[in-house]
Amino acid sequence: MNAQGGASDLYLALQVVLALFGWAGLVAVAVCLFRTLWEFLGRGVHAVWRSLGPWQAGRLDPRLPGTGGAEPAEPAYWWRQSWTDAASAGRDGMRMLWRAFTDPWLNRTVRNMFRGRRPGGRRVRVPLGRFLLVTLIAPGTAAGALIGAVLATVLLGWVLLVLALLLGVVWLGWAAGVPLLRGMERGWALLRGLRTTCPHPGCYVPVPLAVHRCPGCPARHAELRPGRYGVLWHVCGCGRRLPATRLTGRGRLAALCPGCEQVLPEAVATTRVVHTPLVGGTSSGKTMLMAAMVEGLHAWAREGGLRVEYATVADRSAHTGVNQQLNRTGRAHATTGGPPRALMLTVSRGRRRRLLYLYDPMGESVSDAERVRAQRYLAHADGVVLVADVLADPTVRARLGPADAERAERARPSAQGPRTTYERLTGELAALTGRRRRLPVAAVVTKRDVLDQLTSLPAPGDARIDHWLGDIGLGALVRALGHDFGAAGYWAVSAHAATGTGPLESEQRRAAEPVLWLLAASGLRTGPLTGQTGRGARRVPPPRRTHDGTEADREGGYSPA
Helix, strand or coil: CHHHHHHHHHHHHHHHHHHHHHHHHHHHHHHHHHHHHHHHHHHHHHHHHHHCCCCCCCCCCCCCCCCCCCCCEECCHHHHHHHHHHHHHHHHHHHHHHHHHHHHHHHHHHHHHHCCECCCCCECCCHHHHHHHHHHHHHHHHHHHHHHHHHHHHHHHHHHHHHHHHHHHHHHHHHHHHHHHHHHHHHHHHHHCCCCECCCCCCCCECCCCEEECCCCCCEECCCCCECCECCEEEECCCCEEECCCCCCHHHCCEECCCCCCECCHHHHCCEEEEEEEECCCCCCHHHHHHHHHHHHHHHHHCCCCEEEECCHHHHHHHHHHHHHHHHHCCCCCCCCCCCCCEEEEEEECCEEEEEEEECCCHHHHCCHHHHHCCHHHHHCCCEEEEECHHHCHHHHHCCCHHHHHHHHHCCCCCCCHHHHHHHHHHHHHHHHCCHHHCEEEEEECCHHHHCCCCCCCCCCCCCHHHHHHHCCCHHHHHHHHHHCCEEEEEECCHHHHCCCCCCHHHHHHHHHHHHHHHHHCCCCCHHHCCCCCCCCCCCCCCCECCCCCECCHHHCCCCC
16 A cells, blocks of 8 residues: 555656646747747847948948058948958847846846746735746746747847858959959950050159049048959048049049159040150250141141140140240240150040150250160150251261351251161160060151252152152161161151241141151051141051050051052
């Protein structure tokens, strides 16, 4: 009897314990499904949501690092900060979830129940009620809170994993956009033959990427391109949004040379540059010839054959100053000072446009090889204008009679003849550019108004100028130019008749022909404009390959006329 009674009591106790556990399980499931799971999950998601803020437009995120380093721009959010924010949001969400589990659930609600108090802390006065609360409600509530916290952690973990995957997709798209846009810009520049070069004296450095000035503050941005500061836009330290690509309007910002920090022309980023130095001895007529060339381009523009504009206000002022001097005295002052600043013009014909750099160096710059090597702009030359003052050549001077020698002396011949100028230029030009055999050269005989008055020499007239140079004893120069350069053209120009007061428009157009001939070599459709006034070599060189190995525009090639 005693044994049977003990077994029956043990069985009864076991049933009571199982019933208590079953009841606690029911309470736990109810608490978990109807309260704690959603409460913990909601608090975790809300903490993640708040950590990804702020959500006020125009308000800076205090967690983002400020501007620093050489670039005065905010790093792009997707560069690194997005991953930092995602990790921070995940930590905040998990921390908030388990904080809600420990307090108020464990430290207050469950603790009060095990003490026989209501969840809010109010004591239950009835002893049976306290007993039932401790034995039937408190264990299930504790288990429900724990199960809810675990399930909420699992669900929130899956949410964060999906968020991380989406963030990874967005980041990969952003990261792929950087090389894609850079490659598109580079390819566009190669196809158009864009080689930006500083035109300012003593600099002449290539400018693969200009320094851009923020319109809202004095900050200068040297990395305004797709990169870690943004793909399409950068945000300056002052808060202004700046376009980072040509597509979004970067070309409208003021651009500076990264070497000398002087302003670059607006068209330099979108227009192919044609570098054209005028090379000749002192008093050979370079400055007057350049003024006549510019007036000739404007003469063609007045006829509708071209569109010509000054690239900057400084270029207009410089040319106006030379014209005023020519109007007062009939002559231009000799070029002085150090390295020349390029006179920049935008020349358009049809849909195509070129930014023309005209360099007028001192005559002394070609007096010896060392000075030629110092002319760093020659390394970028797309063609050369050889200014030939034949009156300075000893062979030509020896053929002049007394009267003609006096006329020649009044014309102030250069101290250096064209053959000497060419000999000092040619070797150094090959060393500077590495491509002398591919460059076109326009040989321009100056002071034609004086040459037409001489009786000791045949007049240039309408004959081929290369043949005329051979007739007066400069055939060796013609042969050397034809051998050493890719193409050679010849003209005889009176810059005096094309400038100053009462200029002849026909002579102005003739003065512009050498430049138009060189522009045709770059692909501009100016070939038909050459050879319409006067006579000379009219073999327009075909479009050359650019320095980056791409072919120039095909429309620029014309058959020999």
